[in-house]
Amino acid sequence: MSYLGPEEILRKKQEYLIPCLYHFYTKPMQLVKGEMQYVYDHEGRQYLDFFAGVSVINCGHCNPAITDQVAEQVRTLQHVCNIYLTEPIVNLAERLAQITPGNLKRSFFCSTGSEANDGAALLAKLHTKRYEFLVLQQGLHGRTAFTMSLTGLSMWRTDPTPVGGITFVPNAYCYRCPFGLSYPGCDLRCADAVERAIQTQTSREVAAMFVEPIQGNGGIITPPPGYFERVREILDKYGILLIVDEVQTGFARTGKMFAIEHWDVVPDIMTVAKALGNGAPISAFITTDEIAQSYTRPGASTLGGNPVSATAGIAVIDYLLKENLAARAAELGEYLREQLAGLKEKHRLIGDIRGLGLMVGAELVKDKNDPAKVPAIEETDLILEQLKDRGILIGKNGLDRNVLAFQPPLVITKDNVDQLISALDEVLTVVEAGQ
Numbered sequence: 001m002s003y004l005g006p007e008e009i010l011r012k013k014q015e016y017l018i019p020c021l022y023h024f025y026t027k028p029m030q031l032v033k034g035e036m037q038y039v040y041d042h043e044g045r046q047y048l049d050f051f052a053g054v055s056v057i058n059c060g061h062c063n064p065a066i067t068d069q070v071a072e073q074v075r076t077l078q079h080v081c082n083i084y085l086t087e088p089i090v091n092l093a094e095r096l097a098q099i100t101p102g103n104l105k106r107s108f109f110c111s112t113g114s115e116a117n118d119g120a121a122l123l124a125k126l127h128t129k130r131y132e133f134l135v136l137q138q139g140l141h142g143r144t145a146f147t148m149s150l151t152g153l154s155m156w157r158t159d160p161t162p163v164g165g166i167t168f169v170p171n172a173y174c175y176r177c178p179f180g181l182s183y184p185g186c187d188l189r190c191a192d193a194v195e196r197a198i199q200t201q202t203s204r205e206v207a208a209m210f211v212e213p214i215q216g217n218g219g220i221i222t223p224p225p226g227y228f229e230r231v232r233e234i235l236d237k238y239g240i241l242l243i244v245d246e247v248q249t250g251f252a253r254t255g256k257m258f259a260i261e262h263w264d265v266v267p268d269i270m271t272v273a274k275a276l277g278n279g280a281p282i283s284a285f286i287t288t289d290e291i292a293q294s295y296t297r298p299g300a301s302t303l304g305g306n307p308v309s310a311t312a313g314i315a316v317i318d319y320l321l322k323e324n325l326a327a328r329a330a331e332l333g334e335y336l337r338e339q340l341a342g343l344k345e346k347h348r349l350i351g352d353i354r355g356l357g358l359m360v361g362a363e364l365v366k367d368k369n370d371p372a373k374v375p376a377i378e379e380t381d382l383i384l385e386q387l388k389d390r391g392i393l394i395g396k397n398g399l400d401r402n403v404l405a406f407q408p409p410l411v412i413t414k415d416n417v418d419q420l421i422s423a424l425d426e427v428l429t430v431v432e433a434g435q
């Protein structure tokens, strides 16, 4: 097999792709193959993947239990559009109704997370006949005109003409509390801020609030116990729907099938994408019987729920349940956080460790003992690069891009966690010595 190689790919990328598409690493590699928790470059070098293509590959790269069924479907019937009857789309909807919380039951399928959130907003408007939305600062909900406007991270808000009628509320960011308080003494002031925002910045006729249970791109920001219950109470008081964006947190990633299940709250609408396809493009918004009845005018997405993507979705759900990957994510995630806490004791760059299951973040600051908590931005990049050179891929996110993101395929082993921790220990020592 001959490969272009990274230099030639970079040259073509610079010549033919729109420059908004950036890449990780000053010396990037060409990835050519994936096998469960590992990927390989064009020279055969193995990398332990601790990012899973941003929480997509929950079941492992090219997992034969999924890939074989997808390949068989590609060979049998790939696409006819949903104006015709096919089986996988309805079977997948039925499976989703079985595994989603509460009375969520009816799905609309599309291809990306952005599309699912856009559709969820439309459904909320149709149902409530209201047009305003609430969102959290530091959330990310997509790249379409509307979902970019719902996004609370300036880096991802490129559109110079954002949509109006959207109110941003301070998020539950305990490490840098927007109110300068600490949990539990704060009595969830950030949740109460939702009510203050409704009263001061909206017409009170708000259709819905969008939330990520754990803010992924925002920096693995994990609200404390009781937060979503309080938010839900406030929303109910004003007749506002709760839309939970599980695009990054869904499908066993956080130790439960859906992250919102860590709180005693059932969404009115839930959006899913990424891990549902384990690499196949598929997304959905899912709602109750009652809310679904508000969307009866024609609506369809050409590729939404096509036989190939829907087959992938069914195979993913079967695999997650059969292998009990939620329990595995909970157990290994706890072990990972314990090990990271050990590194935090030892290294001055680690300011905070947070997350649930195998959605874990380590926020880096110049000096963990300095109350200014100055973000360690260049150090984050150095750590990513040096881990890659040692054969480990991790992600980064956060407002200042100073949060290390650990979101591996859920099929990793305890040895893989140990491998990561020992490499990270070495790299932190090198980077701190150079400071």
Ligand SMILES: Cc1ncc(COP(=O)(O)O)c(C=O)c1O
Residues within 6 Å of the ligand: 054, 111, 112, 113, 114, 115, 117, 140, 141, 142, 143, 212, 216, 217, 245, 246, 247, 248, 273, 274
């Ligand atoms: C929470 C969340 N919602 C929505 C999206 C947008 O998904 P997509 O890139 O598939 O449109 C993302 C993408 O990272 C996300 O993390």
